[in-house]
Structure formats: C-alpha cells, structure tokens
C-alpha cells in the first residue's frame with residue numbers, strides 16, 4: 001500500500017476535491033437503520049447528477065488514533081498503517097461528505113469516533129502549545145450532512161450523537177448544510193417502513209448535491 005506522507009501530499013485530490021459525495025456509515029449492524037438512511041441520502045444526491053460512494057466503516061480494519069502526534073510533522077497519519085489509508089483519499093477527493101451513525105450510549109459508535117479522531121492529521125498546529133490551529137481541509141467549499149438514529153423516543157436519549165459529528169466536521173472546515181435525527185427506531189432496518197423519514201433522508205442528499213453544484 002502506497003501510504004507515505006509524500007504520496008498523499010503529491011496527489012492533486014489533496015488540494016482539489018472533486019464534486020463527489022462520500023457517505024460514511026458507522027453502524028456495526030449490516031442492513032440496519034443507518035444503512036437504510038445512508039442509502040436514501042445517497043440516492044437523493046445521485047438524482048442530482050453527482051458521483052456518490054457508499055462506505056461502511058465496519059468493512060475496514062482500522063485502529064483509533066494512538067496520539068503519537070507524528071502527523072504534526074508528516075501531515076498525514078504515519079503512526080498507523082491500516083485501512084484508514086484507504087479512506088483518506090476518498091475524504092480528500094470528495095467535496096461532499098455524509099456521516100450517519102446510530103446512537104450507542106448517547107454518542108456516535110466507536111467506529112465513527114475512531115474515524116473522526118483519525119482525521120486529526122489534517123490539522124496544522126502552531127509550535128506553541130495550546131495556541132493556534134487550522135485545517136488543511138478548510139477553504140475548499142467542503143459541505144456535509146449528518147444523520148443519526150436511536151431507539152428511544154426523546155431527543156435527549158440521542159445524547160451527543162449529532163454534536164459529536166457536527167463539531168469536529170465544522171472544525172475541519174466543512175459547512176454542515178443539514179441534519180436528520182431519527183428517533184424511536186430499534187429493529188434492524190425498521191426505518192424502511194417510515195416513508196416520511198425516508199423522504200427527508202432523500203431530500204437531505206439532494207440538498208447536499210445541489211449545494212455542491214453551485
């Protein structure tokens with residue numbers, strides 16, 4: 001696998017993301033509610049003539065960030081050589097991003113948390129501790145939409161799921177153009193029966209595609 005810092009920095013995608021949307025699903029449950037939501041969001045986008053890709057984190061072997069801080073110098077993760085290096089080009093090369101996670105204990109799943117933490121390599125930090133930082137993904141008109149699904153009926157029981165995706169993506173330089181919170185769905189794929197929610201998911205994807213076309 002060609003994953004050293006230089007090969008990624010020399011890739012034109014690094015600086016010029018394409019008008020493409022990558023959707024990231026973070027449920028461990030295949031054909032579950034998150035999978036259905038992501039499928040509908042991507043279909044809504046695709047109807048607006050944009051290339052889309054469906055990525056399920058459970059299909060990749062990758063570790064959580066180990067905090068080695070090597071990326072501060074290397075500008076990409078060089079502390080771990082794992083499946084995340086198959087995902088970096090997809091993120092770098094797509095102007096649009098969709099994150100979908102079920103709620104696990106009031107938060108995103110461990111897969112989504114690990115994925116987001118591994119995007120730490122796109123930050124530049126000043127030499128002085130606790131001071132300035134910026135993201136190398138900012139200023140590229142990157143846009144994203146988010147969706148979360150949980151079992152309980154109250155938004156409170158969804159906890160931080162949407163915030164845990166929104167705040168890091170905004171820090172990385174994405175404009176969040178829409179969010180969908182789906183409550184009260186438990187059984188695998190049960191959300192398929194909720195036509196109103198599926199329509200909202202599709203609209204979310206369409207809006208993301210339209211916002212990139214401008």
Ligand SMILES: Cc1cc2nc3c(=O)[nH]c(=O)nc-3n(C[C@H](O)[C@H](O)[C@H](O)COP(=O)(O)O)c2cc1C
Nearest residue numbers: 027029032033034102103104105106150151152185
């Ligand atoms: C480990 C675990 C933790 C969960 N924690 C919550 C929770 O805090 N709040 C909630 O409403 N539902 C919780 N759920 C239920 C899921 O969010 C719900 O079943 C959802 O529809 C699963 O989506 P999926 O099919 O995409 O995996 C939890 C489920 C699991 C397996």
